[in-house]
Amino acid sequence: MRNGFAAPRFHMGSHGIDATAAINRNARQQRWQGVVFAADPMARISMDGVSVKGVPGNPEKDGYISNPFKTIQDRNIMVTMKWGPNTDRGVDPNLWIFFSHALDRVEEEDGWIFVRSGDAFAAVKVVGGYQWVTPWEHRDNLRPKSFVRLLNPDSPIITIANDAADYNNDFAAFKKALKSQPIIWADGVVEFATITHEGPLAPGKINGKTVQLTPPRVNDSPFIRSDWDSGIIYVRKGKETLKLDFSDPDNPVRTFDAPVTSEFPPGVGTATPIVFEH
Numbered sequence: 001m002r003n004g005f006a007a008p009r010f011h012m013g014s015h016g017i018d019a020t021a022a023i024n025r026n027a028r029q030q031r032w033q034g035v036v037f038a039a040d041p042m043a044r045i046s047m048d049g050v051s052v053k054g055v056p057g058n059p060e061k062d063g064y065i066s067n068p069f070k071t072i073q074d075r076n077i078m079v080t081m082k083w084g085p086n087t088d089r090g091v092d093p094n095l096w097i098f099f100s101h102a103l104d105r106v107e108e109e110d111g112w113i114f115v116r117s118g119d120a121f122a123a124v125k126v127v128g129g130y131q132w133v134t135p136w137e138h139r140d141n142l143r144p145k146s147f148v149r150l151l152n153p154d155s156p157i158i159t160i161a162n163d164a165a166d167y168n169n170d171f172a173a174f175k176k177a178l179k180s181q182p183i184i185w186a187d188g189v190v191e192f193a194t195i196t197h198e199g200p201l202a203p204g205k206i207n208g209k210t211v212q213l214t215p216p217r218v219n220d221s222p223f224i225r226s227d228w229d230s231g232i233i234y235v236r237k238g239k240e241t242l243k244l245d246f247s248d249p250d251n252p253v254r255t256f257d258a259p260v261t262s263e264f265p266p267g268v269g270t271a272t273p274i275v276f277e278h
Helices: 173-179
Strands: 002-007 010-015 033-037 044-048 063-066 069-074 077-081 098-100 105-109 113-116 120-128 131-134 146-152 157-162 181-188 191-193 195-197 218-219 222-226 233-235 240-245 253-258
Touching: 002 069, 002 157, 010 069, 010 077, 010 157, 033 120, 033 157, 063 120, 077 195, 105 173, 113 173, 120 173, 191 253
Parallel strands: none
Antiparallel strands: 002 010, 010 033, 033 044, 044 098, 069 077, 077 157, 098 146, 105 113, 113 120, 120 157, 131 146, 181 191, 191 195, 218 222, 222 233, 233 240, 240 253
Protein backbone atom coordinates (compact mmCIF):
# COMPACT_ATOMS: atom_id res chain seq x y z
CA MET A 1 0.00 0.00 0.00
CA ARG A 2 1.49 3.32 -1.07
CA ASN A 3 1.26 6.19 1.38
CA GLY A 4 2.05 9.82 0.72
CA PHE A 5 1.91 13.23 2.33
CA ALA A 6 2.32 16.48 0.41
CA ALA A 7 3.24 19.84 1.90
CA PRO A 8 4.25 23.03 0.09
CA ARG A 9 8.01 22.39 0.42
CA PHE A 10 8.26 18.59 0.31
CA HIS A 11 6.59 15.30 -0.56
CA MET A 12 7.03 12.17 1.58
CA GLY A 13 6.09 8.69 0.39
CA SER A 14 6.43 5.10 1.59
CA HIS A 15 5.25 1.52 1.20
CA GLY A 16 3.14 -0.41 3.67
CA ILE A 17 3.66 -4.16 3.24
CA ASP A 18 1.14 -6.88 4.02
CA ALA A 19 3.51 -9.57 5.27
CA THR A 20 0.73 -12.18 5.18
CA ALA A 21 0.41 -11.92 1.39
CA ALA A 22 1.98 -14.56 -0.83
CA ILE A 23 5.26 -13.38 -2.35
CA ASN A 24 7.17 -14.59 -5.35
CA ARG A 25 10.61 -14.61 -3.76
CA ASN A 26 12.28 -14.79 -7.16
CA ALA A 27 10.74 -11.49 -8.25
CA ARG A 28 12.78 -8.32 -8.04
CA GLN A 29 10.43 -5.73 -6.57
CA GLN A 30 12.66 -2.70 -6.20
CA ARG A 31 11.05 -0.06 -4.02
CA TRP A 32 12.13 3.53 -3.43
CA GLN A 33 10.82 5.67 -0.62
CA GLY A 34 11.70 8.88 1.13
CA VAL A 35 11.40 12.65 0.90
CA VAL A 36 11.62 14.86 -2.19
CA PHE A 37 12.13 18.57 -1.61
CA ALA A 38 10.78 21.49 -3.64
CA ALA A 39 14.01 23.49 -3.55
CA ASP A 40 15.77 21.33 -6.17
CA PRO A 41 14.54 18.43 -8.34
CA MET A 42 17.51 16.35 -7.13
CA ALA A 43 17.17 17.26 -3.42
CA ARG A 44 15.99 14.15 -1.60
CA ILE A 45 16.51 11.60 1.14
CA SER A 46 15.79 8.05 0.13
CA MET A 47 16.02 4.41 1.11
CA ASP A 48 16.53 1.68 -1.41
CA GLY A 49 17.33 -1.99 -1.58
CA VAL A 50 20.22 -1.46 -3.98
CA SER A 51 23.85 -1.45 -2.94
CA VAL A 52 26.14 0.77 -4.96
CA LYS A 53 29.04 -0.67 -6.93
CA GLY A 54 32.10 -1.68 -5.01
CA VAL A 55 30.52 -3.10 -1.86
CA PRO A 56 32.45 -5.98 -0.30
CA GLY A 57 31.81 -9.21 -2.15
CA ASN A 58 30.19 -7.46 -5.09
CA PRO A 59 32.76 -5.11 -6.62
CA GLU A 60 31.67 -5.22 -10.26
CA LYS A 61 27.93 -4.63 -10.33
CA ASP A 62 24.97 -3.32 -8.40
CA GLY A 63 23.07 -5.81 -6.25
CA TYR A 64 19.56 -5.85 -4.86
CA ILE A 65 17.40 -6.63 -1.88
CA SER A 66 13.85 -7.52 -2.91
CA ASN A 67 10.97 -5.86 -1.03
CA PRO A 68 13.61 -4.34 1.23
CA PHE A 69 11.60 -2.53 3.85
CA LYS A 70 8.28 -2.09 5.59
CA THR A 71 7.20 1.39 6.68
CA ILE A 72 4.42 2.80 8.82
CA GLN A 73 3.70 6.42 7.90
CA ASP A 74 1.58 8.99 9.69
CA ARG A 75 1.55 12.16 7.60
CA ASN A 76 5.08 13.62 7.80
CA ILE A 77 6.61 10.85 9.94
CA MET A 78 7.82 7.44 8.76
CA VAL A 79 9.12 4.53 10.84
CA THR A 80 10.89 1.90 8.76
CA MET A 81 12.29 -1.54 9.47
CA LYS A 82 14.03 -3.93 7.13
CA TRP A 83 12.03 -6.76 5.64
CA GLY A 84 13.96 -7.98 2.57
CA PRO A 85 13.15 -11.70 2.21
CA ASN A 86 15.54 -12.09 -0.74
CA THR A 87 19.03 -10.67 -1.20
CA ASP A 88 21.44 -11.04 -4.12
CA ARG A 89 24.59 -12.99 -3.35
CA GLY A 90 27.32 -10.77 -2.00
CA VAL A 91 25.06 -7.77 -1.40
CA ASP A 92 25.29 -5.90 1.88
CA PRO A 93 22.00 -6.85 3.62
CA ASN A 94 21.92 -3.60 5.59
CA LEU A 95 19.69 -0.88 4.23
CA TRP A 96 21.50 2.19 2.96
CA ILE A 97 20.06 5.70 3.20
CA PHE A 98 20.89 8.20 0.48
CA PHE A 99 21.42 11.92 1.13
CA SER A 100 21.41 13.95 -2.08
CA HIS A 101 24.29 16.19 -3.07
CA ALA A 102 21.68 18.92 -3.76
CA LEU A 103 20.62 19.31 -0.13
CA ASP A 104 21.64 22.62 1.45
CA ARG A 105 22.81 21.37 4.83
CA VAL A 106 23.36 18.02 6.54
CA GLU A 107 24.28 18.15 10.23
CA GLU A 108 24.68 15.41 12.86
CA GLU A 109 23.69 15.78 16.51
CA ASP A 110 23.01 13.16 19.19
CA GLY A 111 22.59 10.35 16.68
CA TRP A 112 20.25 12.36 14.46
CA ILE A 113 21.00 13.48 10.91
CA PHE A 114 19.38 16.86 10.30
CA VAL A 115 18.73 18.23 6.81
CA ARG A 116 17.79 21.60 5.40
CA SER A 117 16.64 22.02 1.82
CA GLY A 118 15.30 25.43 0.84
CA ASP A 119 12.34 26.15 3.11
CA ALA A 120 12.05 22.59 4.45
CA PHE A 121 13.61 20.72 7.37
CA ALA A 122 14.07 16.98 7.79
CA ALA A 123 15.61 14.56 10.25
CA VAL A 124 16.66 10.90 10.16
CA LYS A 125 17.37 8.72 13.19
CA VAL A 126 18.84 5.23 12.82
CA VAL A 127 17.97 3.89 16.24
CA GLY A 128 20.69 1.22 16.24
CA GLY A 129 23.44 3.47 14.87
CA TYR A 130 24.94 4.12 11.45
CA GLN A 131 28.14 4.92 9.63
CA TRP A 132 28.82 6.98 6.51
CA VAL A 133 29.83 4.93 3.49
CA THR A 134 30.53 8.12 1.55
CA PRO A 135 30.45 11.32 3.62
CA TRP A 136 27.98 14.00 2.53
CA GLU A 137 28.96 17.29 0.97
CA HIS A 138 27.00 19.81 -1.03
CA ARG A 139 28.17 19.74 -4.65
CA ASP A 140 26.95 20.21 -8.21
CA ASN A 141 27.47 16.64 -9.41
CA LEU A 142 25.66 13.46 -8.38
CA ARG A 143 28.72 11.22 -7.99
CA PRO A 144 29.92 9.98 -5.66
CA LYS A 145 26.60 9.32 -3.95
CA SER A 146 26.46 9.86 -0.19
CA PHE A 147 25.01 7.01 1.88
CA VAL A 148 24.82 5.96 5.49
CA ARG A 149 24.78 2.26 6.32
CA LEU A 150 22.89 0.70 9.22
CA LEU A 151 25.19 -0.90 11.79
CA ASN A 152 22.41 -3.31 12.75
CA PRO A 153 20.31 -4.58 9.81
CA ASP A 154 17.22 -4.69 12.05
CA SER A 155 17.56 -1.10 13.24
CA PRO A 156 14.43 1.04 13.00
CA ILE A 157 14.75 4.19 10.90
CA ILE A 158 12.74 7.29 11.83
CA THR A 159 12.25 9.99 9.18
CA ILE A 160 10.55 13.34 9.73
CA ALA A 161 10.01 16.28 7.39
CA ASN A 162 8.41 19.68 7.91
CA ASP A 163 8.05 22.97 6.16
CA ALA A 164 10.47 25.37 7.84
CA ALA A 165 7.48 27.59 8.61
CA ASP A 166 6.18 24.90 11.01
CA TYR A 167 9.12 25.84 13.26
CA ASN A 168 9.15 29.57 12.50
CA ASN A 169 12.07 28.99 10.11
CA ASP A 170 14.24 28.14 13.12
CA PHE A 171 16.45 25.14 12.30
CA ALA A 172 17.83 25.04 15.84
CA ALA A 173 14.29 24.84 17.26
CA PHE A 174 13.48 21.96 14.90
CA LYS A 175 16.57 20.06 16.03
CA LYS A 176 15.87 20.69 19.70
CA ALA A 177 12.28 19.50 19.34
CA LEU A 178 13.28 16.25 17.64
CA LYS A 179 16.08 15.43 20.05
CA SER A 180 13.67 15.76 22.97
CA GLN A 181 11.22 13.15 21.64
CA PRO A 182 11.25 9.76 23.39
CA ILE A 183 12.11 6.68 21.34
CA ILE A 184 11.37 3.23 22.76
CA TRP A 185 12.91 0.19 21.05
CA ALA A 186 12.60 -3.14 22.83
CA ASP A 187 11.90 -6.73 21.81
CA GLY A 188 11.70 -5.80 18.13
CA VAL A 189 9.09 -3.07 18.66
CA VAL A 190 9.77 0.63 18.25
CA GLU A 191 7.51 3.43 19.46
CA PHE A 192 7.88 7.00 18.25
CA ALA A 193 5.29 9.78 18.34
CA THR A 194 2.00 8.37 17.00
CA ILE A 195 3.58 5.23 15.49
CA THR A 196 4.17 1.77 16.93
CA HIS A 197 6.14 -0.44 14.53
CA GLU A 198 5.90 -4.04 15.74
CA GLY A 199 8.36 -5.48 13.25
CA PRO A 200 8.10 -6.62 9.64
CA LEU A 201 5.53 -9.37 10.24
CA ALA A 202 2.93 -7.32 12.16
CA PRO A 203 0.67 -4.54 10.85
CA GLY A 204 1.71 -1.98 13.48
CA LYS A 205 -0.35 0.85 14.93
CA ILE A 206 -1.00 4.56 14.47
CA ASN A 207 -2.48 6.31 17.51
CA GLY A 208 -3.11 2.89 19.01
CA LYS A 209 -5.19 1.67 16.05
CA THR A 210 -4.03 -1.23 13.90
CA VAL A 211 -2.85 -0.19 10.46
CA GLN A 212 -5.30 -1.36 7.79
CA LEU A 213 -3.28 -2.86 4.91
CA THR A 214 -6.32 -3.99 2.92
CA PRO A 215 -8.45 -0.83 2.78
CA PRO A 216 -11.75 -0.74 0.86
CA ARG A 217 -10.42 1.92 -1.53
CA VAL A 218 -7.68 1.50 -4.09
CA ASN A 219 -7.24 5.30 -4.20
CA ASP A 220 -8.07 7.43 -1.19
CA SER A 221 -6.83 11.02 -1.09
CA PRO A 222 -8.29 14.54 -0.90
CA PHE A 223 -8.38 14.55 -4.71
CA ILE A 224 -8.81 10.97 -5.99
CA ARG A 225 -11.05 8.16 -4.73
CA SER A 226 -11.86 4.75 -6.07
CA ASP A 227 -13.38 1.75 -4.31
CA TRP A 228 -11.44 -1.45 -4.78
CA ASP A 229 -12.46 -3.34 -7.94
CA SER A 230 -15.24 -0.85 -8.76
CA GLY A 231 -13.72 0.46 -11.98
CA ILE A 232 -14.93 3.98 -11.12
CA ILE A 233 -12.55 6.81 -10.26
CA TYR A 234 -13.74 10.09 -8.75
CA VAL A 235 -11.47 13.12 -9.14
CA ARG A 236 -12.06 16.52 -7.56
CA LYS A 237 -10.06 19.72 -7.17
CA GLY A 238 -12.06 22.46 -5.49
CA LYS A 239 -15.26 22.79 -7.51
CA GLU A 240 -13.93 20.92 -10.55
CA THR A 241 -14.86 17.26 -10.88
CA LEU A 242 -14.12 14.36 -13.18
CA LYS A 243 -15.63 10.87 -13.13
CA LEU A 244 -13.89 8.03 -14.95
CA ASP A 245 -16.04 4.92 -15.28
CA PHE A 246 -14.29 1.73 -16.39
CA SER A 247 -16.86 -0.64 -14.88
CA ASP A 248 -17.64 -1.76 -18.43
CA PRO A 249 -14.11 -2.06 -19.90
CA ASP A 250 -15.42 -2.10 -23.45
CA ASN A 251 -17.35 1.14 -22.97
CA PRO A 252 -15.46 3.51 -20.66
CA VAL A 253 -17.21 6.78 -19.84
CA ARG A 254 -15.58 10.10 -18.93
CA THR A 255 -17.77 12.76 -17.33
CA PHE A 256 -16.53 16.30 -16.75
CA ASP A 257 -18.17 18.53 -14.12
CA ALA A 258 -20.17 15.65 -12.67
CA PRO A 259 -22.44 16.66 -9.78
CA VAL A 260 -20.64 16.42 -6.44
CA THR A 261 -21.86 13.44 -4.42
CA SER A 262 -20.54 11.63 -1.35
CA GLU A 263 -18.46 9.41 -3.64
CA PHE A 264 -16.20 12.36 -4.49
CA PRO A 265 -13.27 13.35 -2.27
CA PRO A 266 -13.35 16.79 -0.62
CA GLY A 267 -11.15 18.36 -3.31
CA VAL A 268 -8.90 20.06 -0.79
CA GLY A 269 -6.27 18.70 1.59
CA THR A 270 -7.13 18.92 5.29
CA ALA A 271 -4.39 16.87 6.97
CA THR A 272 -1.89 18.90 8.96
CA PRO A 273 1.71 17.88 9.65
CA ILE A 274 2.85 16.73 13.06
CA VAL A 275 4.79 19.54 14.75
CA PHE A 276 6.60 18.83 18.02
CA GLU A 277 6.82 21.37 20.81
CA HIS A 278 9.93 23.50 20.55
